[in-house]
Amino acid sequence: MIRITTDPIDPDALRHEMFNPAAGGYCAFEGWVRNENEGHTVRQLEYEAYDPLAVKEGKTILAEAADKFPHLQAHCVHRTGLLDIGDCAVWVGVASPHRDEAFQACRYIIDELKHRLPIWKKEHYANGDSGWVNCERCAEHAHG
Amino acid sequence: MKTITVRYFAMFREYAGVEEETLTLDADTAADVFEHTKSRHGSSEPSGHCKVAINDEMADWSSPIADGDTVLLFPPVAGG
Numbered sequence: 001m002i003r004i005t006t007d008p009i010d011p012d013a014l015r016h017e018m019f020n021p022a023a024g025g026y027c028a029f030e031g032w033v034r035n036e037n038e039g040h041t042v043r044q045l046e047y048e049a050y051d052p053l054a055v056k057e058g059k060t061i062l063a064e065a066a067d068k069f070p071h072l073q074a075h076c077v078h079r080t081g082l083l084d085i086g087d088c089a090v091w092v093g094v095a096s097p098h099r100d101e102a103f104q105a106c107r108y109i110i111d112e113l114k115h116r117l118p119i120w121k122k123e124h125y126a127n128g129d130s131g132w133v134n135c136e137r138c139a140e141h142a143h144g
Numbered sequence: 145m146k147t148i149t150v151r152y153f154a155m156f157r158e159y160a161g162v163e164e165e166t167l168t169l170d171a172d173t174a175a176d177v178f179e180h181t182k183s184r185h186g187s188s189e190p191s192g193h194c195k196v197a198i199n200d201e202m203a204d205w206s207s208p209i210a211d212g213d214t215v216l217l218f219p220p221v222a223g224g
Contacts, residue, residue: 031224047223048153048154049223050153050216050218052200053197053200053202053216054223056200056202057202078223078224089224090223090224110224113223113224114221114222114223114224115221116221117221117223118153118195118197118218118221119221119222119223119224120153120154120155120219120221120222120223121222121223122154132154132155132219132222133222134193134219134220134221134222
């Protein structure tokens, strides 16, 4: 299951959905909005996703993880919209018979999600400026 | 010449000032579309950094373009 949502992420509720009698290990990753990036004080983060392809690509990543790690149960939720410092932007939860696979699968999924999902984030800084993360260097004429 | 719809996302959309537009271009591949619309999305380097989808399927820069296609240009992603 992968979900893209503007609603706040509730990790406790998501964890409860993972309970599974065959699982001996559960591992989760929460990505939080932090207050600094590359020397700039960040006030808010704004996430934008192209939902149809983010969901499709997310399902592909979860299927890849299931192939690599048998008997894996894996879920992911990514939030979009304007987020405040401390908000949970992404949650990945996996349950598997053994802990090693749970750690590895969780790491695999979050790493792939970050590189492959059509999701973008714009940082809003304390000084009033804003900037797209990873984007500025690709532009010939970046906005000020 | 092919008539295609180009959709811009995130920084590309802000730079172009539009979400999408229909263009008639001399383009064989997705890379050709990126190159032809450079002045619109403002990016100088597609490969390795930006991604492309054609008709809601992830594609490669070498993927062929057909008349009537919708080409989605994605700036470097930053999820998580």
